[in-house]
Amino acid sequence: MTDHPKTAILGGGVIGLSVALRLAREGFPVTVITQPLGPTDPPMTSLVAAAYWFPTHKQLELELQRELTLPTFEHFWSLMDNAPGSQNAGSKDAGVSMVDTLELFDDTSLPEQREPAWWMGDEQTRDRIGFHGPVDEKTLPAPTEQLGTFVQGYRYKLPVISMPRYMPWLYEQFVRQGGDVRDEQVRDVAALKDEFDLIVNTTGLGARKLTFDGEPLDRARPETFHTLIGQVMAVRDVWYPTLTFMRYGMGAKKPTYIVPRAATKDVVLGGTYLPLMDDPEQNIDIDDGCWTVPKDQWTADILERAAILHPDFAKTKDYHVLVGKRPYRKPLRLEVDEQFSDDKLTLIHCYGHSTSGVTMSWGSGEKVLAMLNDQ
Numbered sequence: 001m002t003d004h005p006k007t008a009i010l011g012g013g014v015i016g017l018s019v020a021l022r023l024a025r026e027g028f029p030v031t032v033i034t035q036p037l038g039p040t041d042p043p044m045t046s047l048v049a050a051a052y053w054f055p056t057h058k059q060l061e062l063e064l065q066r067e068l069t070l071p072t073f074e075h076f077w078s079l080m081d082n083a084p085g086s087q088n089a090g091s092k093d094a095g096v097s098m099v100d101t102l103e104l105f106d107d108t109s110l111p112e113q114r115e116p117a118w119w120m121g122d123e124q125t126r127d128r129i130g131f132h133g134p135v136d137e138k139t140l141p142a143p144t145e146q147l148g149t150f151v152q153g154y155r156y157k158l159p160v161i162s163m164p165r166y167m168p169w170l171y172e173q174f175v176r177q178g179g180d181v182r183d184e185q186v187r188d189v190a191a192l193k194d195e196f197d198l199i200v201n202t203t204g205l206g207a208r209k210l211t212f213d214g215e216p217l218d219r220a221r222p223e224t225f226h227t228l229i230g231q232v233m234a235v236r237d238v239w240y241p242t243l244t245f246m247r248y249g250m251g252a253k254k255p256t257y258i259v260p261r262a263a264t265k266d267v268v269l270g271g272t273y274l275p276l277m278d279d280p281e282q283n284i285d286i287d288d289g290c291w292t293v294p295k296d297q298w299t300a301d302i303l304e305r306a307a308i309l310h311p312d313f314a315k316t317k318d319y320h321v322l323v324g325k326r327p328y329r330k331p332l333r334l335e336v337d338e339q340f341s342d343d344k345l346t347l348i349h350c351y352g353h354s355t356s357g358v359t360m361s362w363g364s365g366e367k368v369l370a371m372l373n374d375q
């Protein structure tokens with residue numbers, strides 16, 4: 001018997017499974033209730049993620065960013081197959097590795113370019129990523145019309161998480177820990193009241209409809225909660241060992257990244273950050289499946305940008321294209337729902353992790369646990 005509350009986690013993406021595993025390891029009896037994917041559905045967002053650990057959720061207060069991202073780094077570090085001194089806890093199965101990284105900047109006015117990001121100043125992280133300041137300018141890629149002129153670059157190492165390997169690993173760990181999984185779409189949270197004492201809502205974009213958050217879509221204030229469409233391609237016939245990306249300046253409009261995934265032996269090329277609101281077809285339903293049909297024009301554009309950084313990508317023939325819907329919410333929602341909760345039941349919302357859900361995943365579990373301990 002356990003004294004822990006009977007817990008339901010709504011949603012089985014990277015946030016849901018991370019929170020579920022963290023609580024299960026603490027002894028909570030946990031059931032993940034997650035909408036089953038139909039045969040024609042696209043893969044869930046978490047499976048499409050590139051994915052590398054990199055804090056970008058700027059609208060969060062720094063303290064919360066630290067709480068969510070640094071424990072996640074620690075978690076991935078403990079799973080690495082190739083980091084010196086790591087615990088190597090079954091890493092090969094988890095699909096996490098430390099990868100040489102080149103971060104590129106095309107704009108001298110950026111704070112990130114003048115001064116390394118806050119997390120690079122964290123002593124332990126800095127040591128582990130091996131950050132040594134800017135690279136020699138002469139080694140930067142040549143200017144092009146597509147990507148502009150690179151003015152600076154940093155070299156260090158980052159955790160890369162191969163999601164097709166990591167998601168099954170999370171699932172398996174959870175089940176081994178005694179966790180239960182139910183394939184079901186939740187339409188009404190209140191209907192679960194009699195069955196559970198604690199509910200954590202990690203439905204990502206699904207929270208729009210489930211909790212009426214941001215519904216109906218307010219076209220005058222699209223920044224509150226919307227979809228950021230991300231198209232990527234997984235290339236199998238070209239290997240390039242350096243995680244390379246630009247995320248600011250031109251990179252914010254045309255996010256350009258090359259993510260080598262050792263575990264799945266492929267390279268993810270990206271990408272797009274297309275807010276649903278910006279598209280001429282914006283009158284369609286936000287959950288409409290047509291948004292996840294890849295667009296040829298974007299594929300060509302992604303390939304062209306990747307080939308500027310590594311010409312072999314121009315030759316690739318063996319790839320598949322994926323589209324994911326990032327749950328963009330400003331800021332993400334991580335709180336006890338005081339209106340819904342009562343003496344018998346606590347409801348915690350944990351969704352809207354936008355472009356960096358993988359980076360904040362394990363930390364989200366830690367934070368939910370800390371919130372419960374503080375109650």
Ligand SMILES: Cc1cc2nc3c(=O)[nH]c(=O)nc-3n(C[C@H](O)[C@H](O)[C@H](O)COP(=O)(O)OP(=O)(O)OC[C@H]3O[C@@H](n4cnc5c(N)ncnc54)[C@H](O)[C@@H]3O)c2cc1C
Binds near residue numbers: 048187206207
């Ligand atoms: C192209 C792309 C690249 C990315 N790259 C990175 C990266 O490099 N690093 C990084 O940190 N992040 C990255 N991200 C972002 C990251 O993927 C997301 O932030 C993260 O996956 C969000 O996870 P989630 O669990 O909240 O949502 P999801 O993965 O969408 O999971 C939500 C789950 O809830 C279920 N659900 C929804 N509604 C209900 C309901 N009513 N009842 C039951 N179940 C429900 C859904 O079916 C789904 O299983 C990327 C995203 C994309 C698209």
